[in-house]
Amino acid sequence: MLIPHPLLGPRDAQEFTYLGDASLLNRPDGLAEGALDAFNRHVYLRDNPAGVHRELWFHEQGDRSWLVVTRNTLTHEILGAELARDVALAQKGGAK
Amino acid sequence: MRFSGFRVLKEALTGHHGWKPLWRNPEPQPAYDYVIVGGGGGGLSTAYHLAKVFQGKRIAVLEKGWLGSGNIGRNTTIIRSNYLLPGNEPFYEFSMKLWENMEQEFNFNAMVSQRGILNLIHTDGQRDAYRRRGNAMLLAGADAELLDREQVRTMYPWLNFDNARFPIKGGLLQRRAGTARHDGVAWGYARGADLLGVDIIQNCEVTGFRIEAGKVLGVETTRGYIGAKKVGVAVAGSSSRVMQMAGLRLPIESHVLQAFVSEGLKPVVDGVITFGAGHFYVSQSDKGGLVFGGDIDGYNSYAQRGNLPVIEEVAEGGLALMPAIGRARLLRVWGGIMDMSMDGSPIIDRTPVDGLYFNGGWCYGGFKATPASGYCFAHLLATDRPHETARFMRLDRFERGYVIDEKGMGAQPNLH
Numbered sequence A: 001m002l003i004p005h006p007l008l009g010p011r012d013a014q015e016f017t018y019l020g021d022a023s024l025l026n027r028p029d030g031l032a033e034g035a036l037d038a039f040n041r042h043v044y045l046r047d048n049p050a051g052v053h054r055e056l057w058f059h060e061q062g063d064r065s066w067l068v069v070t071r072n073t074l075t076h077e078i079l080g081a082e083l084a085r086d087v088a089l090a091q092k093g094g095a096k
Numbered sequence B: 001m002r003f004s005g006f007r008v009l010k011e012a013l014t015g016h017h018g019w020k021p022l023w024r025n026p027e028p029q030p031a032y033d034y035v036i037v038g039g040g041g042g043g044l045s046t047a048y049h050l051a052k053v054f055q056g057k058r059i060a061v062l063e064k065g066w067l068g069s070g071n072i073g074r075n076t077t078i079i080r081s082n083y084l085l086p087g088n089e090p091f092y093e094f095s096m097k098l099w100e101n102m103e104q105e106f107n108f109n110a111m112v113s114q115r116g117i118l119n120l121i122h123t124d125g126q127r128d129a130y131r132r133r134g135n136a137m138l139l140a141g142a143d144a145e146l147l148d149r150e151q152v153r154t155m156y157p158w159l160n161f162d163n164a165r166f167p168i169k170g171g172l173l174q175r176r177a178g179t180a181r182h183d184g185v186a187w188g189y190a191r192g193a194d195l196l197g198v199d200i201i202q203n204c205e206v207t208g209f210r211i212e213a214g215k216v217l218g219v220e221t222t223r224g225y226i227g228a229k230k231v232g233v234a235v236a237g238s239s240s241r242v243m244q245m246a247g248l249r250l251p252i253e254s255h256v257l258q259a260f261v262s263e264g265l266k267p268v269v270d271g272v273i274t275f276g277a278g279h280f281y282v283s284q285s286d287k288g289g290l291v292f293g294g295d296i297d298g299y300n301s302y303a304q305r306g307n308l309p310v311i312e313e314v315a316e317g318g319l320a321l322m323p324a325i326g327r328a329r330l331l332r333v334w335g336g337i338m339d340m341s342m343d344g345s346p347i348i349d350r351t352p353v354d355g356l357y358f359n360g361g362w363c364y365g366g367f368k369a370t371p372a373s374g375y376c377f378a379h380l381l382a383t384d385r386p387h388e389t390a391r392f393m394r395l396d397r398f399e400r401g402y403v404i405d406e407k408g409m410g411a412q413p414n415l416h
């Protein structure tokens, strides 16, 4: 698999380590109402879709940036990659 | 139709005209007491034990493809009970004891072969860990022996003992562990269940659940609606997809695991060897092929095939351990979809939907569990109480903080 790194261009997926569903970016607020339930969902429960999946990859043997990669779990086709930082900032901005 | 030596002889002398199909191919009934979703090892063993041990009546197994098309027909056939934690080990030892009698019980040759499994040790720390594991196994009634380097050398003189990074210092041996013919296990349970009146319905995919007021009434399938008092789901790699139709999100990710077979070789590996440090394990099939594998590919997948980097990595592990296989050719590679749970251990439990039960999260180790997985799931379906040995395998254990994490890796499925 080749991951289209937004800064470095196409890179072999072997240079990356895989973390999981990109929803891991949305860490719940530990002080909010229902935090226990929110953390259970965040840490343990997954959509685990058969099809398009947004997921976190770490460029460990590269520039050490975190990416959000969009990939089809049925075919392994990679549909795009963004800096996780940009995704997280956009999400924060959107939440305000 | 019973199988016996006499029967084989008689058929041999009369032109083999008397063999019959191993199970019927019935049309689905409008309703059953128990509907089991998934005709893999888990589902078939559940139906068999439900009928045999718990006298269940009106049972159907619904399989979307053909029997054995899932992981039961794709695994590397290792059976063992060498787990550490009290939530797991008694269950796997219960399974081991069922393996030891299953062929007599269901009158079918599943080629259960207790040829022993050896986990290699390379460091003092690992020896301590394996000694602890061995003791945990003994406490649960399993067998375990700690071998030193010379004892391992007597068993397998051709291993690379002086690898610079992972020199072999000993091993943990479970003699009662071994292999079994994976298809034979599925066929044996299918035939056993069929003889007890279970309807095995192939090419019947479950496409939805009919749920009213929090209670399941039946399943929608590609062959029409089928009513059920109780529905048990045992679909392994498809767990999230199927349970999502009942509105459940699971602590599971689906990952691909690959397996490999070499060309046929003279007998050389008479047991199972695991080289955990090198992410490699191997046994030899009765036809002579080396059957081996390593880690999962490591990313979510439903593709039933993996990628080349893991093939290279597994081959490297194999060569590091057994330089002698350097010129053996690889014959086949395939993949299966693993239901990787968040702590690496399985789930056999009720669900928040009344009458709907779940069996899954088997990761890469559900073959050895096949007998107990079905026995315990049948126990739960029939009595609404968990079987003694499966009582820790609860769906809500994550939320409650009672994870069964053998490797202490945390909620990261690709590290289990």
Ligand SMILES: Cc1cc2nc3c(=O)[nH]c(=O)nc-3n(C[C@H](O)[C@H](O)[C@H](O)COP(=O)(O)OP(=O)(O)OC[C@H]3O[C@@H](n4cnc5c(N)ncnc54)[C@H](O)[C@@H]3O)c2cc1C
Binding pocket: B037, B038, B039, B040, B041, B042, B043, B062, B063, B064, B065, B066, B068, B069, B070, B071, B072, B073, B074, B075, B076, B077, B078, B079, B204, B205, B206, B207, B234, B235, B236, B237, B238, B242, B257, B258, B259, B293, B334, B335, B336, B337, B338, B362, B363, B364, B365, B366, B367, B368, B369
């Ligand atoms: C390469 C590889 C090596 C392995 N090696 C080992 C090993 O050495 N030892 C070990 O213990 N384990 C091993 N495993 C793991 C083991 O094979 C699995 O954990 C186990 O087989 C899973 O349980 P099962 O047999 O019930 O699954 P499966 O055989 O996958 O059964 C699930 C069934 O559900 C069906 N299904 C799915 N969705 C639906 C639907 N909507 N409607 C109806 N039916 C449906 C599928 O078609 C499938 O037949 C290995 C797995 C793989 C892939």
